[in-house]
Amino acid sequence: MENGKCNGGATAELPEIKFTKLFINGQFLDAASGKTFETIDPRNGEVIAKIAAGDKEDVDLAVNAARHAFDHGPWPRMTGFERARIINKYTDLIEQNIEELAALDAIDGGKLFQMGKMNDIPAAAGHFRYYAGAADKIHGETLRMTRPSLFGYTLKEPIGVVGHIIPWNFPSIMFAMKVAPALAAGCTMVVKPAEQTPLSALFYAHLSKEAGFPDGVINVVTGFGSTAGAAISSHMDIDKVSFTGSTDVGRKIMQAAAASNLKKVSLELGGKSPLLIFDDADVNKAAELALLGCFYNKGEICVASSRVFVQEGIYDKVVAKMVEKAKDWTVGDPFDSTSRQGPQVDKRQYEKILSYIEHGKNEGATLLTGGKAIGDKGYFIEPTIFADVTEDMKIYKEEIFGPVMSLLKFKTIEEGIKCANNTKYGLAAGIVSQNIDVINTVSRSIRAGVIWVNCYFAFDLDSPYGGYKMSGNCRESGMDALDSYLQVKSIAMPL
Numbered sequence: 001m002e003n004g005k006c007n008g009g010a011t012a013e014l015p016e017i018k019f020t021k022l023f024i025n026g027q028f029l030d031a032a033s034g035k036t037f038e039t040i041d042p043r044n045g046e047v048i049a050k051i052a053a054g055d056k057e058d059v060d061l062a063v064n065a066a067r068h069a070f071d072h073g074p075w076p077r078m079t080g081f082e083r084a085r086i087i088n089k090y091t092d093l094i095e096q097n098i099e100e101l102a103a104l105d106a107i108d109g110g111k112l113f114q115m116g117k118m119n120d121i122p123a124a125a126g127h128f129r130y131y132a133g134a135a136d137k138i139h140g141e142t143l144r145m146t147r148p149s150l151f152g153y154t155l156k157e158p159i160g161v162v163g164h165i166i167p168w169n170f171p172s173i174m175f176a177m178k179v180a181p182a183l184a185a186g187c188t189m190v191v192k193p194a195e196q197t198p199l200s201a202l203f204y205a206h207l208s209k210e211a212g213f214p215d216g217v218i219n220v221v222t223g224f225g226s227t228a229g230a231a232i233s234s235h236m237d238i239d240k241v242s243f244t245g246s247t248d249v250g251r252k253i254m255q256a257a258a259a260s261n262l263k264k265v266s267l268e269l270g271g272k273s274p275l276l277i278f279d280d281a282d283v284n285k286a287a288e289l290a291l292l293g294c295f296y297n298k299g300e301i302c303v304a305s306s307r308v309f310v311q312e313g314i315y316d317k318v319v320a321k322m323v324e325k326a327k328d329w330t331v332g333d334p335f336d337s338t339s340r341q342g343p344q345v346d347k348r349q350y351e352k353i354l355s356y357i358e359h360g361k362n363e364g365a366t367l368l369t370g371g372k373a374i375g376d377k378g379y380f381i382e383p384t385i386f387a388d389v390t391e392d393m394k395i396y397k398e399e400i401f402g403p404v405m406s407l408l409k410f411k412t413i414e415e416g417i418k419c420a421n422n423t424k425y426g427l428a429a430g431i432v433s434q435n436i437d438v439i440n441t442v443s444r445s446i447r448a449g450v451i452w453v454n455c456y457f458a459f460d461l462d463s464p465y466g467g468y469k470m471s472g473n474c475r476e477s478g479m480d481a482l483d484s485y486l487q488v489k490s491i492a493m494p495l
């Protein structure tokens with residue numbers, strides 16, 4: 001291949017697929033219709049397993065179980081201390097199964113096995129450990145009432161039954177990011193994983209039974225978005241839906257919530273995040289961050305730095321370094337420890353990315369490196385960099401969700417800020433500079449929920465994460481996420 005390096009075969013053992021059915025009220029069940037769908041290995045397009053295709057009837061069954069567990073079961077009534085004990089046991093079990101979970105995400109989603117072992121599964125476990133620590137620290141307030149004849153206080157109560165609808169790009173972290181704070185709050189739930197990556201969610205369901213969660217607290221309904229997902233967002237007995245995915249589907253979910261029972265809606269949506277590299281940046285470090293920000297997880301990450309703006313004084317040097325490094329960015333089997341990029345998640349996503357690359361070429365952007373599929377088996381794409389991109393081009397405006405970078409030049413700080421904000425999204429942004437004045441001015445001026453300075457993907461369990469503008473309406477991680485699964489009750493009485 002011309003651009004990027006391609007390595008050889010797999011090295012790790014493939015996982016055995018043990019769980020393929022819906023998990024409802026503590027039992028693995030076939031779908032009521034008996035239907036299944038195929039989950040595919042993106043390395044070669046072959047079928048891994050047939051998975052139960054849940055639909056409205058199954059969602060009803062799962063919601064009934066979650067409703068019963070919330071209204072009559074022990075979970076919301078036990079002390080936070082006791083909930084924490086069970087969540088911690090769950091975390092121990094996840095930590096004991098890191099390799100198997102990482103292998104499931106690798107075979108199902110084309111994610112790097114080593115990255116799963118070192119990052120995704122430990123981070124998923126970290127979410128459960130973090131929120132276990134918060135479960136017994138959920139407090140209301142004593143109020144200073146304006147009417148002296150009244151005594152008042154608040155209670156924080158779990159919001160109720162939650163529907164979690166999750167995407168395929170980080171199956172384990174997304175599962176944990178949503179399920180862990182909801183559990184700590186005392187909620188019960190129905191989780192719908194993405195149809196492309198159901199395997200690890202079913203394994204997490206199995207571990208939940210071993211950990212000792214009461215039946216009905218965690219239910220997992222595998223299936224399609226237009227059936228199982230839609231049944232969740234329009235369900236009359238779900239109190240909140242927490243969704244991560246595309247902006248288009250987010251809009252549908254909000255409409256379904258409004259048209260049904262006005263359930264609360266948390267949305268984590270798309271992005272087109274800018275990385276701004278200023279003249280005083282270290283060229284090597286800036287080039288490395290730009291590639292990492294755009295190509296990590298094969299560009300299938302909502303915060304990808306898919307728009308890179310380089311100040312004119314350093315532009316030529318940074319671009320040359322990026323192209324040199326991109327040629328060494330190894331694409332290959334996700335089980336091979338030398339791979340930095342595996343296959344795109346499925347055929348649809350692969351074809352969508354390749355069509356964006358064609359748009360880039362046809363609209364007049366300059367292809368610096370990449371620009372093609374790799375091999376004739378599986379869904380591998382070269383890391384691709386376009387220069388001379390303009391703000392009216394499709395590759396500049398739309399979220400590609402693949403390893404495709406748009407590169408632009410800017411002159412002044414003001415122009416850099418204007419460029420960064422020229423998007424309907426506002427999820428994340430990166431700044432590379434040594435100048436504290438530049439860093440302060442730019443980080444305060446960009447309308448995005450997360451700013452990373454001289455680093456990228458600096459996620460932390462304690463750091464709230466979410467979007468401005470059309471990138472969403474909530475925050476995940478940190479105490480903000482816990483709050484989103486709680487509601488406040490005010491109690492007043494005469495003194």
Ligand code: TAP
Nearest residue numbers: 166167193194195224225229230245246249268269270302
């Ligand atoms: P979507 O097509 O939006 O799918 C996300 C989830 O929603 C899947 O479980 C999907 O089910 C389900 N779904 C689809 N149609 C639905 C409907 N009508 N009602 C209810 N649920 C429905 O996104 P995707 O292709 O999986 O992921 C890529 C997008 O997600 C990108 O735009 C990316 O930016 C965004 N994303 C955002 C974030 C954050 S944190 N902001 C993180 C990851 C991804 P099926 O799998 O059956 O389609």
